Amino acid sequence: MEISNKDFKKLIYQATDMITDWYDKKLRGSKIYNNKSPAEIRETFKIKSKNKGTKAHEVIKKLEKNLIDSSNFNPSPNYYGYITGGGNQIGIIAEYIKAALNQNNLKWHSAPANSEIEKIVIEWISEFIGYNQKCGGVLVSGGSVANLMNIAVMRKVKGGKKIKEKGIYKEKVMRVYVSEEGHSSIDKAMDILGLGSENLVKVKRDKNFKIQINELEKEINHDLKSGLKPIGVIGIAGTTNTGSVDPMDEIEKVCKKFDLWFMVDAAYGGPAAGLKEHKSLFKGMEKADSILLNPHKWMFVPFEVACVLVKNQQQLKNTFSLIPEYLMGGADIDEREDLMNYSIQLSKDFKALKVWMTIEVYGHSVISKAIRNDIEMALYAYEKIKNNDLFKALHKPELSIFCFKYISKLKNISDDILNKKIIEEIEKDGRVFLSGTVIDKENVLRINCINHRRNKKDIDFLIRVLEEIGSKVEDKLGNLSV
Numbered sequence: 513m514e515i516s517n518k519d520f521k522k523l524i525y526q527a528t529d530m531i532t533d534w535y536d537k538k539l540r541g542s543k544i545y546n547n548k549s550p551a552e553i554r555e556t557f558k559i560k561s562k563n564k565g566t567k568a569h570e571v572i573k574k575l576e577k578n579l580i581d582s583s584n585f586n587p588s589p590n591y592y593g594y595i596t597g598g599g600n601q602i603g604i605i606a607e608y609i610k611a612a613l614n615q616n617n618l619k620w621h622s623a624p625a626n627s628e629i630e631k632i633v634i635e636w637i638s639e640f641i642g643y644n645q646k647c648g649g650v651l652v653s654g655g656s657v658a659n660l661m662n663i664a665v666m667r668k669v670k671g672g673k674k675i676k677e678k679g680i681y682k683e684k685v686m687r688v689y690v691s692e693e694g695h696s697s698i699d700k701a702m703d704i705l706g707l708g709s710e711n712l713v714k715v716k717r718d719k720n721f722k723i724q725i726n727e728l729e730k731e732i733n734h735d736l737k738s739g740l741k742p743i744g745v746i747g748i749a750g751t752t753n754t755g756s757v758d759p760m761d762e763i764e765k766v767c768k769k770f771d772l773w774f775m776v777d778a779a780y781g782g783p784a785a786g787l788k789e790h791k792s793l794f795k796g797m798e799k800a801d802s803i804l805l806n807p808h809k810w811m812f813v814p815f816e817v818a819c820v821l822v823k824n825q826q827q828l829k830n831t832f833s834l835i836p837e838y839l840m841g842g843a844d845i846d847e848r849e850d851l852m853n854y855s856i857q858l859s860k861d862f863k864a865l866k867v868w869m870t871i872e873v874y875g876h877s878v879i880s881k882a883i884r885n886d887i888e889m890a891l892y893a894y895e896k897i898k899n900n901d902l903f904k905a906l907h908k909p910e911l912s913i914f915c916f917k918y919i920s921k922l923k924n925i926s927d928d929i930l931n932k933k934i935i936e937e938i939e940k941d942g943r944v945f946l947s948g949t950v951i952d953k954e955n956v957l958r959i960n961c962i963n964h965r966r967n968k969k970d971i972d973f974l975i976r977v978l979e980e981i982g983s984k985v986e987d988k989l990g991n992l993s994v
């Protein structure tokens with residue numbers, strides 16, 4: 513399997529040419545989505561069973577020809593889907609170096625630099641968002657896993673002393689509270705942890721998409737009266753639908769009053785707490801018992817990396833540490849902290865390198881500026897849409913997400929149907945990419961502006977494309993309905 517160093521270098525240059533070509537030609541001025549079918553993609557990349565193997569440079573050539581056209585090019589500022597960050601070039605280089613070093617981050621001595629760099633970036637992130645730098649922390653694959661781990665800690669600390677050995681069977685039914693805007697990974701985590709998704713209480717939100725504190729208290733009191741056991745409240749620092757931030761200070765007071773775990777899902781919005789002008793929006797988050805935050809979203813780091821932060825390091829360790837004989841090896845030196853003790857994973861890659869290189873190269877101020885720019889872009893889009901008769905703005909963006917809709921002029925076609933069709937047509941068109949969402953039971957358009965490359969001209973382009981697609985879809989639906 514070994515390739516000579518000379519050929520290895522050639523292959524790296526070939527792959528590098530392919531990548532730089534994408535960045536030359538595909539960021540703007542070309543489709544970012546080609547709407548290929550699953551069958552077409554499978555046909556292109558299929559591998560015969562008992563295949564003979566192909567020369568590496570030919571495989572890269574095949575990728576040069578096919579990969580970008582079968583992918584969704586999210587580094588482009590024309591990509592507005594989900595809450596997907598566009599990555600950054602230094603992160604790409606970090607991923608390449610990481611793979612070459614092939615560290616396994618299970619024990620300190622299996623990955624020394626990796627272990628220490630992970631702690632360094634966790635401290636940096638904690639300081640950046642104004643959280644406790646001495647907290648326990650670990651990097652994981654994404655926000656969904658980080659939500660699961662956060663709730664696992666909450667369950668261990670507030671649930672009952674014998675959960676580790678006996679499970680939850682002897683406990684009263686445990687209840688966790690989040691607003692109606694909570695991310696679906698929280699429901700999944702409740703299921704996986706045996707707490708049951710019905711025991712995630714979805715508290716009513718207000719018209720600004722934030723949790724209603726009086727409703728939260730009502731739900732907790734009701735559960736206490738019914739003999740259930742409230743264990744924690746999850747505040748959302750940047751909801752997935754609209755990017756709204758819950759009132760953290762007020763949630764914290766409720767948690768204190770009822771002795772509950774205060775967790776913050778800051779998977780998306782957390783980094784905005786690092787900006788002076790937005791700090792007040794997150795006031796109280798610093799008092800959370802635990803937080804999660806995704807560098808692969810709003811710290812512009814390539815996928816995958818999320819961060820679990822627990823104020824009391826020992827509580828994180830108590831939840832995840834389990835050391836069998838075959839993992840006892842290595843010198844017994846106190847400062848050597850094995851990261852496997854803080855995580856579900858044993859083998860883990862050197863995720864911290866791309867975060868560290870991103871922070872080290874760009875620095876505090878460039879990262880802050882990029883976050884600020886994203887919020888400005890969402891606000892710019894809001895102003896443009898607000899003053900455009902074809903559309904209706906559904907809220908003023910608090911962070912980088914903005915929802916709006918194209919207004920139907922057809923009597924028998926609702927905005928709901930029209931906007932659903934527009935999202936489908938955007939896929940077929942391919943010049944921009946939006947994922948859409950449902951608000952108050954209605955399909956709407958939604959843009960997420962996380963991407964340091966985006967500028968006002970990109971937003972103008974987006975609106976032009978949406979005007980064009982909107983009127984095309986409207987014409988089509990109009991013709992169908994006559």
Ligand SMILES: Cc1ncc(COP(=O)(O)O)c(C=O)c1O
Binds near residue numbers: 595748750778779
């Ligand atoms: C608020 C929130 N929490 C959690 C997640 C899940 O994160 P991931 O996609 O990294 O699993 C998301 C994803 O968008 C999110 O918006």
